[in-house]
Amino acid sequence: MTFSVRGVAGLPEIREGDDLVRLVVTATPLADGDIVVITSKIISKAEGRFAAAHDRRDVIEAETVRVVARRGDLAIVENRLGIVAAAAGVDASNVPEGMVLLLPIDPDASARDLAAGLREATGARVGVLVSDTVGRPWRLGQTDIAIGAGGVKVLRQEDVDADGRSLAVTQPCVADEICGAAELVKPKSGAVPVAVVSGLGHLVGDLSLPGARNIVRPMSDDLFRSGG
Amino acid sequence: MTFSVRGVAGLPEIREGDDLVRLVVTATPLADGDIVVITSKIISKAEGRFAAAHDRRDVIEAETVRVVARRGDLAIVENRLGIVAAAAGVDASNVPEGMVLLLPIDPDASARDLAAGLREATGARVGVLVSDTVGRPWRLGQTDIAIGAGGVKVLRQEDVDADGRSLAVTQPCVADEICGAAELVKPKSGAVPVAVVSGLGHLVGDLSLPGARNIVRPMSDDLFRSGG
Numbered sequence A, B: 001m002t003f004s005v006r007g008v009a010g011l012p013e014i015r016e017g018d019d020l021v022r023l024v025v026t027a028t029p030l031a032d033g034d035i036v037v038i039t040s041k042i043i044s045k046a047e048g049r050f051a052a053a054h055d056r057r058d059v060i061e062a063e064t065v066r067v068v069a070r071r072g073d074l075a076i077v078e079n080r081l082g083i084v085a086a087a088a089g090v091d092a093s094n095v096p097e098g099m100v101l102l103l104p105i106d107p108d109a110s111a112r113d114l115a116a117g118l119r120e121a122t123g124a125r126v127g128v129l130v131s132d133t134v135g136r137p138w139r140l141g142q143t144d145i146a147i148g149a150g151g152v153k154v155l156r157q158e159d160v161d162a163d164g165r166s167l168a169v170t171q172p173c174v175a176d177e178i179c180g181a182a183e184l185v186k187p188k189s190g191a192v193p194v195a196v197v198s199g200l201g202h203l204v205g206d207l208s209l210p211g212a213r214n215i216v217r218p219m220s221d222d223l224f225r226s227g228g
Helices: A018-028 A038-047 A053-063 A108-124 A174-183 B020-027 B040-046 B051-063 B106-120 B174-183
Strands: A003-009 A037-038 A050-052 A064-071 A074-079 A084-088 A100-101 A129-135 A139-150 A192-197 B001-009 B035-039 B048-050 B064-071 B074-079 B084-086 B097-103 B127-136 B139-150 B196-200
Touching: A018 A037, A018 A038, A018 A108, A037 A038, A037 A108, A037 A174, A038 A100, A038 A108, A038 A129, A038 A139, A050 A053, A053 A064, A053 A074, A053 A100, A084 A129, A108 A129, A108 A139, A129 A174, A139 A174, A174 A192, A174 B139, A174 B174, A192 B084, B020 B035, B020 B040, B020 B106, B035 B040, B035 B106, B035 B174, B040 B048, B040 B097, B040 B106, B040 B127, B048 B051, B051 B064, B051 B074, B051 B097, B084 B127, B106 B127, B106 B139, B127 B174, B139 B174, B174 B196
Parallel strands: A037 A129, B035 B127
Antiparallel strands: A003 A192, A003 B001, A037 A192, A050 A100, A064 A074, A074 A084, A129 A139, B001 B196, B035 B196, B048 B097, B064 B074, B074 B084, B127 B139
8 A cells, every 4th residue: 555645845835714725726636536635724824713922822721622731831731622732722923023822722623624615626525634733742842743634533443453353443534644644744834734645545535534533531531631 | 745644454373483474565566655554463473472361460460650640440550661551551452362461562572673684675764653542641542653663753843933032842753653653554453563654754863863762751840640
């Protein structure tokens, strides 16, 4: 099995109300089974999710469901999407001076809408993942993960090993792995906010597939989320 | 920028003492800049890291440095490599009946040795990552991460955003992202224990590059590791 990942450059700076379907289709060809990985930031910009930088603390608090860990000024929090990240995902990089940007309102809905629009515009059965960059406990550096999914399987069920023994606990999070792969061609400069993954069409399906919200581990099953 | 990931099938069942350089070179061509991602399990098998299944508890205890979380029978522990995982990475899947398999003794050394051997055998400047499958806090499913690296940059430093503002905290863990990408072509059946990533040659360098041990977050900097 082989797949490829290509960065899509040439998108303009995104403004509120921009038609992302048209911009993506103009920037790149798409084929059946392609997965479009789009940086959450440009979804947020198209949705106008800006706030004034001087309101940053209030905005972070409004997005926060629960503080998971804190040291000095740094707070790692669970936000309303179930994503655990610094500053609830509120970010100032690649945003106009004096502004901050919040995560999309409903990234799964944005992903599904974008996938529907791209399918209609191209006739190709494509999937969409919305990616965000997060740090991890225990390991340095960040990786990109999926915070929205439209028409893409987010978890792959593995049933048996080579000798037919049960692999009950094995369920690779393919959506996060695909977003991580896409990060490798999307430098943080923001110049390449979209990547297209070709060759993983077996993971592309109906738009009714569960979204990335389903990757969030239920609180009852979580050993690393303090109550709040 | 484009890169591709291809699974390498056709390796025989690995036994203690097997020459992995020869087996990989026989199974696939390699070119300058290629990164070979190899499942830690086959390194362990070649190193003879088997133990009897009835000694499983003792073996896990010997590999454990610190218990990070526990619920019932499930213990998430930090092992001697700094990897936080269930059962210290001791695993029974795709292992002969009655046996368990430990992680490689020193996966960075194994990766460097394999990279050196592959470079000598092929004349191509290739890198090697040794991957393992781990769960994550807060999110369902597993992803593959790098537990060994030879001749591959493990973290990428990002300095500025598109407007030239500092991105001090941004340092994507490219080694984990590459191992996650490789997992997408390596089903847990074990039939495809090796993947080759082509097109990321800018991340391949000298064999003296820091190994994956350097991805482990220093205890002093970690908000999620309890003392022990």
